[in-house]
Amino acid sequence: ATTWDVLVVGGGAGGLAAAASLLKRRPSLSIAVIEPADTHYYQPAWTLVGGGAFDPADTARPMASVMPRGVKWIQSRVEAFVPEQNQVVLDDGGRVSYRMLVAAPGLELHLDGVEGLRDGLGRNGVTSNYLFEYAPYTWQCVRDLRQGRALFTQPPMPIKCAGAPQKALYLSCDHWRRQHRLSNIDVRFHNAGGVLFGVETFVPPLMEYMRRYQVGLNFNSTLKAVDAGARKAWFVDTDADGNRQEREEAFDMLHVTPPQRAPRCVRDSALANDAGWLDADPDTLRHNRFENVFAIGDASGTGNAKTAAAVRKQAPVVAVNLLATLDGKPMSGRYQGYGACPLTVEKGKVILAEFGYQGALQPSFPLDPTKARSSYWWLKSKAMPRIYFDLMLKGREWLTG
Ligand code: FAD
Structure with missing residues (x-):
């Protein structure tokens, strides 16, 4: 042989x-x-x-x-x-x-790590950009939603492209803002972790976008179960003392980033x-x-x-x-x-987060890395x-x- x-x-x-x-x-x-x-x-x-x-x-x-x-x-x-x-x-x-x-x-995307997710994906507003077959459905959900509640989730680290859960949120919000619908949509981000982004430098500009889109931020909040038919999601929230509490939320759209493992x-x-x-x-x-x-x-x-x-x-x-x-x-x-995360904070603009071990910044270009730029959108998309x-x-x- x-x-x-x-x-x-x-x-x-x-x-x-x-x-x-x-x-x-x-x-x-x-x-x-x-x-x-x-x-x-x-x-x-x-x-x-x-x-x-x-x-x-x-x-x-x-x-x-x-x-x-x-x-x-x-x-x-x-x-x-x-x-x-x-x-x-x-x-x-x-x-x-x-x-x-x-x-x-x-x-491996661990879809069965969230009860009801595998069965729920692709209908009643339950979607994920992490799967080829459902990324187009995200865009359909975004276009169809005129009012109601949209939830975006981020599972425990590590995941691939840690910025992708919030990228989905920003691009959705940007569309709703342009269509003058954003004020009728209650947008919430449920992050299993305790920070918006792992490299501190990028947190303030991202927080600014969260404010601009009037997003409700829920840290230490992990998606556990979905009932697509009933349009309900269940989260486990952990407070500073480690107390865990279950929370139910109704939704009209739910963008899930599935838990991930080797x-x-x-x-x-x-x-x-x-x-x-x-x-x-x-x-x-x-x-x-x-x-x-x-x-x-x-x-x-x-x-x-x-x-x-x-x-x-x-x-x-x-x-x-x-x-x-x-x-x-x-x-x-x-x-x-080195790793890079082009954060699509609005359609046509990207904050390019480039960093190495321990969050050391490793920018490829001699420009302020915290600024959203249309040149970086071109870089990302073209x-x-x-x-x-x-x-x-x-x-x-x-x-x-
Ligand atoms: P993959 O490219 O996933 O390839 C793994 C391959 O291994 C697959 O072809 C699979 O079929 C095969 N395989 C699996 N199991 C076995 C087995 N048992 N035997 C043989 N073969 C097997 N990266 C960026 O740089 N910038 C971004 O903006 C970015 N955004 C992203 C957004 C999303 C929604 C997603 C899902 C990913 C994103 N990424 C981004 C991450 C990037 O796609 C991955 O980091 C990259 O593909 C990793 O390469 P890989 O070869 O390790 O895994």
Whole structure:
């Protein structure tokens, strides 16, 4: 049986960026990507789809069309990692062997973590930009709502694109404001966490938008159950002393950001840390115990913001350090924890939050990062999708690395 030089698990942003980066550096490598899905999604644009500002079809591409030329695509799902034997087990029971592994299976939307959610999505105003099939329904709900109550939820961290729950809110509110409906709509944000945004610098300008849209803010308030038929949601609120209280709220629209966790194949494996994520070194992205394993993307427990922007900076670090390890040389690549969250505070304007580990600001442009700009809206809606597909997934890093 074949032993691949590099086996990549997951053909999402991280897996494909890493495979492309490796092949650019060393075309002689034999690389296989294990990925079950027929379609690859550009998820960052789903926020814009939910705001009526992006064609959903442009976020989906056939997987075959984005696989880097020269890699072998194994269309299958990994059931289990067996790092002690340098193998993975597939869903049909077959095994695949490797010399080096790149683990990039993304994260899992834990829909069953909220009672009634799976069943309720897509009807009676219950929606989520986190799923391709429902992001267009968000925009339909926003257009249809003339009065009543709209709830937006954020689950406990970590989640991918931590700003996305409030981006959905801002774009909805902006539409209602332009349509002169906002004063008839009671908008509430239920955040399981205690702060509006994890990096303090960006909190004041975001609070200003919350005020402008007259949003009721509920911190430490976690969505537990939904009854789409009755248009009711239940939250558990925790006060400063840790007392928990259940609260029922009726709604006309409910935008849910589902709870998120590491995929089961990672959680149940020897590769996981205590929280279930890939136990990788935050600087080198190499696994802390298995030296021939690297992690990239949302499944990593590296503490950066889980974003495609992070993947863009991680891919060359993984490639350089993996090749060094393969060659028995010291690793020279260092990841600074970069991630970016373009906050779509109104249609046509974005606050571009770029930061690394411990919230250290890492702006790409010498401009006040707290200011909402139309140039950043252009960057988010026009430039980034092209950078993603034409540069990042093709390993063309001299422009973006
Ligand atoms: P993914 O791209 O999700 O890919 C994971 C892949 O692994 C999938 O193709 C899946 O099929 C495959 N897989 C899963 N399990 C297995 C298995 N067992 N075996 C084999 N393959 C498997 N990022 C930004 O940079 N900016 C943004 O503005 C932004 N906004 C976002 C808004 C929304 C609504 C969402 C949902 C995401 C957003 N993101 C944003 C986050 C970004 O999309 C992710 O961080 C990025 O896709 C992570 O890449 P990944 O490869 O780790 O995971």
